[in-house]
Amino acid sequence: MSSDPARPSPDALLQAATAERRGKLKIFLGAAPGVGKTYEMLRTAHAMKAEGVDVVVGVVETHGRAETEAMLAGMEIFPRKALSYRGQDLAEMDLDGLIARRPKVVLVDELAHTNAPGSRHAKRHSDVEELREAGIDVLTTLNVQHVESLNDVVARITRIRVRETVPDQVIDGADEVEVIDLTPSDLIKRLGEGKVYVRDQAQRALKHYFSPGNLTALRELALRRTAQRVDDQMVTYMRSHAIAGPWAAGDRLLVCISDDPSTLGLVRHAKRMADRLKAPFTAVYVETARHQRLDEADRDRVADALRLAEQLGGEALTLPGRTVTDALVNFAHANNITQIIIGKSQRSRWFEMLNGSVVHDLLRRAKGISVHVIAGEQADPDSNAAKRVTTRPESRPADIKAYLAGLLFTGVALGAGILVDEWLGVQNISLVFLMAVLGSAVLHGFLPSLFTAVLAVAAYNFFFLPPLYTFSIGDPGNIWSLGFFMAAAMLTSRLTARVREQAAIAQARARTTAQLSAFARKLAGIGDMDDLLWAASHQIALMLKLRVVLLLPAEEDRAASLYPASAYPPDDQISPADHAAAVWAFENGKPAGRGAATLPGTQRLYLPLRTDRATVAVAGIGNDDAGGGGLLTPDDRRLLDALLDQAAVAIERVKLVRAIDQAKLESETERLRSAMLTSLSHDLRTPLAAIIGTVTGLKSGIGRMAPDETAEMLDTLHGEAERMGRFVRNLLDMTRLEAGALDLKREPIDLADVVSGAVKRAGPILSGHMIDIRMPGDLPLVRGDHLLLEQALFNLLDNAGKYAPRGTAVRVQALREAAHVKLRVEDQGPGIPEEARTQVFDKFFRVEARDHRTAGTGLGLAIARGFVEAMGGTLSVHDRPDGGPGACFELTLAIDPRGDGLIGSEQP
Secondary structure (H helix, E strand, O other): OOOOOOOOOHHHHHHHHHHHHOOOEEEEEEOOOOOOHHHHHHHHHHHHHHOOOOEEEEEOOOOOOHHHHHHOOOOEEOOOEEEEEOOEEEEEOOHHHHHHHOOOEEEEOOOOOEOOOOOOOOEHHHHHHHHHHOOOEEEEEEEHHHEHHHHHHHHHHHOOOOOOOEOHHHHHOOOEEEEEOOOHHHHHHHHHOOOOOOHHHHHHHHHOOOOHHHHHHHHHHHHHHHHHHHHHHHHHHHHHOOOOOOOOOOOOEEEEEOOOOOHHHHHHHHHHHHHHHOOOEEEEEEEOHHHHHOOHHHHHHHHHHHHHHHHOOOEEEEEEOOOHHHHHHHHHHHOOOOEEEEEEOOOOHHHHHHHOOHHHHHHHHOOOOEEEEEEOOOOOOOOOOOOOOOOOOOOOOOOHHHHHHHHHHHHHHHHHHHHHHHHHOOOOOHHHHHHHHHHHHHHHOHHHHHHHHHHHHHHHHHHHOOOOOOOOOOOHHHHHHHHHHHHHHHHHHHHHHHHHHHHHHHHHHHHHHHHHHHHHHHHHOOOOHHHHHHHHHHHHHHHHOOEEEEEEEOOOOOHHHEEEEEEEOOOOOOOHHHHHHHHHHHHHOOOEEOOOOOOOOOOOEEEEEEOOOOEEEEEEEEOOOOOOOOOOOHHHHHHHHHHHHHHHHHHHHHHHHHHHHHHHHHHHHHHHHHHHHHHHHHHHHHHHHHHHHHHHHHHHOOOOOOHHHHHHHHHHHHHHHHHHHHHHHHHHHHHHHHHOOOOOOOEEEOHHHHHHHHHHHOOOOOOOOEEEEEOOOOEOOEEEOHHHHHHHHHHHHHHHHHHOOOOOEEEEEEEEEOOEEEEEEEOOOOOOOHHHOOOOOOOOOOOOOOOHHHOOOOOHHHHHHHHHHHOOOEEEEEEOOOOOOOEEEEEEEEEOOOOOOOEOOOOO
16 A cells, blocks of 8 residues: 555556456356356357457356357357266366467356366366466356355355355456346246256256345345455555545445544444445554553553454554544545544643644545544443453653753753853854753653753853843843744754654564564474473563463363463462463453453463464463552553464464374374275285185095196195285284384394395295396395395395296396495386385385286385394385386495405306
């Protein structure tokens, strides 16, 4: 928002410039299906085409309506993109093809449509945004029930919740929104004639969705939503063209908040007027230099009025300004305010003559804006006492040092004046005294500077105006000089003091903003709840000089389970009475305890930490004063509110992160459980079925089977039993790994023995493969556990046997690199895809095999990695070094420092 209403708003100009580079969007908005949105969109497209505009139909759904299908005649219909999902052939708008075609206008029906899986965007409105980014104009249709912010309202009206919604920012970003309106009676008539749904569907719709009451309510929603969009466009246009306004196309109310006792009634009056006019209202408090001189009660009254405005549905703002009138008029013109509501205070006529009247100034300057002046009424000082948390008054004792400093400044100026008069003969010695007045005003404010001005005038008269050393004035002309000097001193002191007050306001705001910003950064970097609560309690105690305790529910949303989660000082304890006050504050979302209306006899004041979702915690604040007085000044209370709001958001963030992590854990647990059950059902059932079948065959063939057939069936039985045994061993090994119960031995290992044992065990699995073992003769000993290393190598060979085609080679190769030995297992199978290499060592993860019957449980590689890492080594997978097809698993172990013997021999 531009501070000068005569200049265009930079934000509005930037928004207009951005819109120029993008394609235009026009939405045909309807209250319900069947009002004719698609028909009107096609009619507009025909008119554009007649004017020579390149128009293409991206997607239009006719739903079998003859009149709509007739409107497609003569239009270029761009072919849709075919997609296949779960065996069904689907067709969606060809986004890439349309962007390549680059027509001027594209017709995209049903903006809220959900695209088929496999499309680039999940929602059609995202496709529309990409078309606009490409500079293509779009005509589209939408029903009001699909607007995100109105979804709940429509569900309450129609008792039907629509799942497909469009974010409000899409509608707000449209260049045009045209309401396609049809009266309920006409729409019901169209429904009865079968122009909306087929006859059976139409009868059901008439009984439920398309009742006259529902249609009337939906029609009003569509009109109101469009009016809101038009109003926003009007304000943006006015700001971008520096039009001061107001343009009274729609009412906007502004109520001026003050410290007057009647200001709460003024806010309620504004709310009633806004309801009558069906208009929004804004409550504004202008913070001038006078705000620093308000007492505790006045500041509390202003804060209460702003909170009341928010509770009543209005917008509450605090604006800095030199004068109230300037700030109100500038804000009203910049925001197209049509009516201003202001209260007439009970100040005397003398006060208005000396200080001016905001009401009179506003009436003179509010050109084109209606000003409502409401007579002020004295409010009962105790009427809100029970509703407000008591805060301690600000103590402002008279600063004697400031007046003594004024006396000192005057003495210094007198000495300087005597020296100047003695040695330089300067005529205007009064300017020396004026410097003393300015110095007092800059350092100490108005009243001390006024005191200094009086002293300066007296000293100037006594020491420099004849007759000297008296307060008499001999020359009548000096009376005027002295009078003008006094007036100049008072004026300059007043102006300087005002600048000082404004600088103090700016410094206080900057200091508070810096503290809140630092606190927000601190909270953003904390992920642990205990650290977060400690940081919040410490920050509040440090900034406000209070004792702080934060209470959280042990169970979600259970007030009865509140417990002190963090306290500063750490040894702070709460009594049962305080705990009861904290529970009440948590359950009711209102303050309780010391200084509040509920349970005021406790030692602390308990304030709820709330977010939009719920109350997440309770903060208890107190001090060492055993009395029941207030704890905070109004400024401190506002600072505390800001700190608690940030802490509440951070606590909710940490809780949501925990919930997400828990959901991920549960999802992963469910995935592992499902994978384990799948593995159990496959890897136990398959060999078990083979064993049962073989045993059944042997029993039935006793005495009739040939010896070679019996031997073959026994071999099958043995093989399947070993397969089941391997699966059970894998499960047991994984259990040992996860429980940390490995009996690990660290000893020198001869890799040749390990390879020989693993290859021998894997012989039946690798019977259809060629084995290529390459072990250098100078290979040193490695350090590890012989049995675990052999099992890890066996699992790698088992994996190669399952996935590599029969007849291919499986190579086991060892080589030395510095202080390590690398053992590689290479196969000529399909290899491991790049995207699966980070998951291939996870439990129950299996790369899809060509022969699903040979696919394993997904435990072998996970166990191999666990065993190798337990021995201090690493296990990785990558492409084969020679570039051939297949995978290469590389196992790395440290050389045993106790020996570097030459073992093994080259084996072809």
